[in-house]
Amino acid sequence: MVPVVKGLPGVRKTARVLPDVELRREDVAVERAHVTAYSRVCGFPVKDEVPLPYLHLLAFPLHMRLMTQQAFPFPTIGTVHLENSITRVRPVRVGERVSLAVHAENLRSHAKGRAFDLVTRVTAGGERVWDSRSTYLRLGGGDRENGDQGTRFEEVPSGGATWRLAGDLGRRYAAVSGDHNPIHLYPLTAKAFGFPRQIAHGMWTKARAVAALENRLPDAVTVAVGFKKPVFLPGAVTFGARPTDTGIGFVVASRDGAPHLLGRATFA
DSSP: OOHHHSSSTTTTTOOOOOOOOEEEEEEEEEEEEEEEEEHHHHHHOOOOOTTTEEEEEEHHHHHHHHHHHHTSSSSSOOOEEEEEEESSSSSSSOOEEEEEEEEEEEEETTTTTEEEEEEEEETTTTTEEEEEEEEEESSSSSTTTTTOOOOOOOOOOOSEEEEOOOOOHHHHHHHHOOOOOGTOHHHHHHHHHOOOOOBOHHHHHHHHHHHHGGGGOOSSEEEHHHHHHOBBSSSEEEEEEEEEEEEEEEEEEEETTTTEEEEEEEEE
């Protein structure tokens, strides 16, 4: 985060390709207290089955360990989360033990820079139960004509519900998720990175949208989203959803209708 330090030998990022490595966490307990805390901050009911996005929190330490390796080509700070897709094969219950594996792949040119994916696989008792793919962007030197343009999500009318978000939301989600990126915490720390005030975590925004749809989602489902623009805190956003031929399309938008997040749930 400190310009002089990050340029020092041994700290400066010099790699040009993604590291060919898989990081793992084995036999991790799904703990009721942590699931309950996550459910409450994201708007899920407290149940014996974990919310669909919850396992992302168990994978997050592996994401950070991978992205902070010297062999990783980009610094973590300033890398933008563009998209996230989660496939749930079956619900995971509180008290189960799971194993997680994370690797990076598909470094490519993007219209606004260079993009790559972090892929997570979760198993329980040797059975695949949950996968995710998070797409990240490093801004600069993009190819607007031939670079990746990102996933196209259908537009969905907003305005079905209004959510009023408190200024401490980022801090509360950080306490549960472990993601203490300073852009989410306080106006001062966000301003240091070019934001007028703190912004909500993208994965909180996705989780809150999934919570609004939870009773309409089957056990086996894929939920993909694109993060379009920051949600500033405190603030208010609207949520809308509508059926599609393959599931449900949804949006989290500003009060003037501009999308913060576009998504779709695809039923298996």
